[in-house]
Amino acid sequence: ISAGLVDKVSQEDLATLKKLQEEFAVELASLRGRVDSLDVKVAKLETQQFSTTTKLRGEAIFGVAAASDGIIGNNGTLLPNGGADRTNTIFSYRVRLNLDTSFTGKDLLRTRLQASNTPNIAGTISGTAAAPVINGLGVPNSSRLSFDSESTPNTFEINRLYYKFPIGGSFTAYIAPIGQVEDILNPLNPLESDSQGAISRFSRFSPLIRIASGGGTTGLAVTGFDWKISDKVKFQTAYSASNTAAATGSGGVTGGDTKIAAQFVLNPADKLTFGIGYANAYTIGEQLNSGLNADSVPLGPIAPGIAATGFKSNTVVGSVIWDITNQFTFNAWGSWTFIDGIAGSTGATAASTTNTSWLASLSGKDLFREGDLAAISFGQPLFTTSASSGAVALPAGFIGLTSPNTPYQLEAFYRIPVSKNITITPGVFFVFNQGSNALNGTATVGVARTTFSF
Structure with a gap:
């Protein structure tokens, strides 16, 4: 040195x-x-480089909802209530605990526990075709909350159980004994969150995801994959089936409600996303099992002696998301569903209908403070626009009997961040011509949703 x-x-x-x-x-x-x-x-x-790790993530919702169903007296339709416009206010909750486990650092095993007492406030129908009784406020499925639950009240249950993992650099596989199609197919809606976004069920997902989404008695099983074809193109597909754990009856992998859905997601520019999707579904009974307006078309009251044992449906959906600026986003989707009602054990088409639906939303984030979100949405819930006869000879004016008026929904909400882990979202939505009938009036639902994340 x-x-x-x-x-x-x-x-x-x-x-x-x-x-x-x-x-x-x-x-x-x-x-x-x-x-x-x-x-x-x-x-x-x-x-x-990695050891097996499980993380706990939780979320709790406190919800206050005040609703008026808008139906006054016996309105002369298939859905009379025999009384005055009904109103009520509820206070309910939903809590979720996600146990997220990874074995490689790139995969995810999610186990979600959920308990809730938030009901479907729109209720159901009982009684007979000639004298139906509404159990709830308004027409079934017309004014549901985004965070409602169909589970047993105040009981913890497994709401999700899925495993997703990469295959190579461009494939992600997904398998779930209990899951949902939206875990694979991107809903292409920046307001889809039921705890931080939309306050109504309709404003979250299109019929591409909603149809055949009920799990039956044993849950909805789902499998599929997400394929990143390039930086600008993705292809996503999923197969779902209800009651897959049932060994008899309408169960098994192919015996209950089934659906295969696929979607291309295109990003031609940084601020623009397009989606085109298709779904083929079979649902048991005279319903789509979507939880949406126009979910069912009971043929029995219209053509006694012949009822549909199932619906075969084909749905096409187009979606767009446009980030106008760093703060403002426009998104929309439109759908067409072509339905064949299956007549009894013959397998013949009882009748066919065409249903449409669409939604457009404008949202702005960080408008007055960091983390806030304001949004307004307007759309048409699922609506039967045309029908044709099959094995059932439909009466003249079938659409006038079942769907005389186009339903619309207007929704607005503002999410207020109280802290990093707490938000409060006041909002309101209106359902015009609920049940596709102007005689059913306008349902009004005001919501104050408080969300705790931890």
């Missing part, structure tokens, strides 16, 4: 350095030992 630095370092400096080395020899030896130990640990981490 002294020879190489003779022109730059004096002999006095070298002597000082040598003296320091001698004085701190013990400390330097200890430091070398620590560095060697660190090298061993780094080598171990490089060979074992």
Whole structure:
């Protein structure tokens, strides 16, 4: 060293350095030992980069909803209530605990526990075709909350159980004994969250996802994959079946409600996303099992003696998301569903209908404070636009009997961030011509949803 630095370092400096080395020899030896130990640990981490980890994520919703069904007296339709416009206010909750486990750092095993007492406030129909009775506010499925639940009240149950994992660099596979199609197919709606976004069921998902989404008695099983074809194109597909754990009756992998759905997602520009999707579904009985307006068309009251044992449906959906600026986003979707009602055990088509639906939304984030979100949505819930006879001779004016008026829904909400983990979302939505009939009036639902995330 002294020879190489003779022109730059004096002999006095070298002597000082040598003296320091001698004085701190013990400390330097200890430091070398620590560095060697660190090298061993780094080598171990490089060979074992990940260990199995489970994280707990939770969410709790407190919801207050005040609703008026708008139906006054016996309105002369198939859905009389025999009384005045009914109103009520409810206070309910929903809590979820997600146990997220990863074995490689790139996969995910999710187990979700859920308990809720938030009802379908629109209720159901009982009684007979000649004298139906509404159990709830308004027409069934017309004014449901985004966070309602069909589970047993106040009982924890498994709401999700799925495993998704990468295959190569462009495929992600998904398999779920208990799941939903939206876990694979992107809903293409920035307001789809039932805890931080939309306040109504209709405003969350299109019929592509909603149809055949009921799990029956044993849950909805789903499998599929997400294929990233390029940076601008994705292809997603899923197969779902209800009651897959049932060994008899309308169960098994193919015996209950079934659906195969596929979707292309296109990103031609940074701020623009398009989607085109298709679904083929079979649902048992005279319903689509969508939880939406016009979910069922009971043929029995119209053509006594012949009822549909199932619906075969084909749905096409187009979607768009446009980030107008960094704050404002426009999104919309439109759907066409072609339905064949199957007549008894013959397999023949009893009757066919065409249903349409659409929704458009404008939202703005961080408008007054960081984390806030304001949105307004307007759309047409599922609506039967045409019908044709099959094995059932439909009467003249069938559409006038079942769907005389186009339903519409208007929704607005504002999400207020109280803290990093708490938000409050007041909002209101109106359902015009609920049940596709102007005689049913307008349902009004006001909501105050408080969400705790942890």
